[in-house]
Amino acid sequence: MKTALLRTTAAAIALSASTAAFADKASDTLHVAFTKELESVDSYMNSAREGIVIQRAVWDGLLYRDPVTNEYIGNLATSWEWIDDLTIEFKLREGVTFHNGEAFNADDVVYTVDFVANPENGVKTQRNVSWMKSAEKIDDYTVRIHLKSAFPAAIEFLAGPVSIYPNEYYAEVGPSGMALKPVGTGPYKVVEVEPGQHFVLEKNETYFDGPKGDAQISRIDIRTIPDINTQMAEMFNGTLDLIWQVPADQAGKLGEMSQFQAVNESTMRVGFLLLDAAGKSDENSPFKDVRVRQAVAHAIDSQSIVDALLKGSSQVIKSSCFPSQFGCDTDVTTYEYDPEKAKALLAEAGYPDGFTTEFFAYRNRDYAEAISSYMNAVGIKTNFNMLKYAALRDLSATSGVPVNFQTWGSFSINDTSAFTGQFFKFGDLDTVRDPELRDTLEIADTSTDPEVRIENYSKALNLIADQAYMVPMFSYNTNYVFTQEVSYTPTPDEVLRFATMSWN
């Protein structure tokens, strides 16, 4: 028995010595870990951040937003022009080819737009594409996209989730074929896919001279490793070069070691409380009274939550949007942490001894508990409930919940409409149902005049803050850890950009 075990071990040593694939710049392969299993590589058929990461590497959109300056520039299009509120015309880049050799032209744009805009084709995040009606070919390198209704954020979507697929190939293989053998125009092409587990990207040697720039690293090898501790072990081993979404304490420890660099960068996710201002959960809900809502806002010390729990580059958020988003006016009524004032407001509203309410949350139990204890401290006694996301959403859409700790990442769309549109336009998550607010947002969301948009977002955000319809608290952050051999500057939109990575 013992000798057999010994022999096995000896054989294992011999084997691992011969096959150990150490990630280093010598092999010009960057080894990356994903935590979650990606459902489909076809970027229209997943809603995961991992999917966005691969999408940005493998495909291109018509436009591109510089992640640092937030300026829009042409990508597969060289120029664009609003013909009217419902039509945008694009001049396309010539001489671009897809990874399979297919030439890029107006037919690809028309096919892609028509395919994704049809809800029957099952694009997972309809919001990304539902604003498009159709596309029309003017000539081989001129194309028009027709909108269903005025939608100025179109430019942002065209620079983000809407990427262009090769028409002949996609017509032949469909989403399931695209998921197994993706073909795009991007700086990396996919050479290997094991669904959910393993993806290998290889540098596109014939990448056009686009704003993303040429890839520097030859191969990107992505493995799904669900456990963060195992990811760390592989980092120590040298079999991984880069991990992301690393919990703060682990990132801190790794960052102290000389062979790694830990970089913290903010994300667009914002944490906030939704209060049942419309009285959906209870006709006599105390939260129908603006003073009670303001009391909640005064009761919570967001700065302390950021300092103690979120840390890193998280910031206190005062206005109901992410500060970099177009139209996000941060100069609104703010509620400083003041428990005495909160108690006074409660007394004024007729609750001198406070009241008891249900409190719901679905993620970050530690943040949620901190928030609920701040509420307890001013006399709003909370019954703490932690539900699965789907269950909580169900509950708030059907019978309503009085206090709901929610977060929103705006799909990394850098436009206020992606935030406010979800919560204040009478959708199933709207706990406010204020017609004036909805109408103001409608003008802001649909006007093609940037000045009008800014003005109306400002008006709407001020209304939200004055009424304390939402209690925004903090933005999230994420940690990237990579070896000293890797050179990379993460961006605030939480998208890994392989094309900008290089070896030191």
Place this chain on the structure above:
Amino acid sequence: MLPFILKRLGLAFLVALTVSLISFFLLYLSGDPATALAGEGATSEDIANINARYGFDRPLLVQYGSWLFNALTGDFGESYYFKMPVSALLADRLSVTMLLGVCGISFALLTAVPLGVLAAMRPNSLIDRFALFLSVAGQAMPSFWFGLILIVVFSIKLQWLPASGASSWAHFILPTVVLGYYAMPAIMRLTRAGMLEVLSSDYIRTARAKGASEGRVLFKHALRNAIIPVVSLAAVQMGFMLGGSIVVESIFALHGAGFLAYESISRNDLPTVQALVLIFSMFYILFTFAADVLNAWLDPRMRSS
């Protein structure tokens, strides 16, 4: 024997069906599947779209009926999450889990049974104490912790074995040890207790008296009787390893069926969960059935009853 087997199999099928029915309704109770599928960033339109696409707006019984009908004809449908046939997904993931399960249970049996026998031969000796220590440690140590310790020692410090993945047999050594060690203590204690009881019985004394060698007494006479409950236990352990190796699969990034089941539940990937539940319950039933047959072979008295 044949009517007995047929009756057992028929019963097994009914049990599997009941399990799948219960799991189907439990999944619905855990939240609206369309909302879960649409994910955190979904709008109400996305959810409505998914509802219509997958027919979640139909009555529950109709949905279950249509699933069952397709499953009976061998069609497990398409995974909501991976958008690929569930059968292809399962073939891929089950092979990893089966290999791990077989390795794990072999490791457990090959270490636990000899240790149990040794411990029973010399009760309260050093070897017995050592076996007791091993089993207490095995029961007390959570497998995620043990797995990480093994990774730290064998992957990081010694660099002998890979930490995660499934691309060569060397990748399976650490997970096998973790999974097997977890199952080991119960098997060992049961072997020891069984052996102790059998060794003090009259027929062993008779066997010794007639001059049978110690090896013959131990293995031919004693172990064969003592191992019967162990076989039943090992069958259950094996079933557990196939469906419940979630932690081990997660730590060592082995994309197996246990991990798939766990993830699919949180993703509300109903077709995948349903197929897995059906297959896992079939496995349990088959293993206990195989254990019964094996025991009948070991113990002739069982064949008649």
